[in-house]
Amino acid sequence: MARKTKEEAQKMIRSMAVLVRNTTWKCGRVERLVVKYLQYRLLKHGVPKTSIRDMLQHFSMTGKEKSEFFDALKRLERRQIIRIESI
Secondary structure, eight states: OOOOOHHHHHHHHTSEEEEOOOOOTTOOHHHHHHHHHHHHHHHHHSOSEEEHHHHHHHHTOOTHHHHHHHHHHHHHHHTTSEEEEOO
């Protein structure tokens, strides 16, 4: 994948991830982590959304892992499992 510019990365971090469909069929490891975290938020707090910044802090990802995390979010959005809403 191509590297994101700083503005694109900051825009993504300030966004919210909303769970649309509760499925992990044909998902990778990081995608399953994201969907499972959003499911947990739905059960615990009754809201199927969270900020991407909170997820980054929860998973404590840095460097290459952070890039894989952003790619996983884009794949989930493309498959219409989550929706990314800018704030």
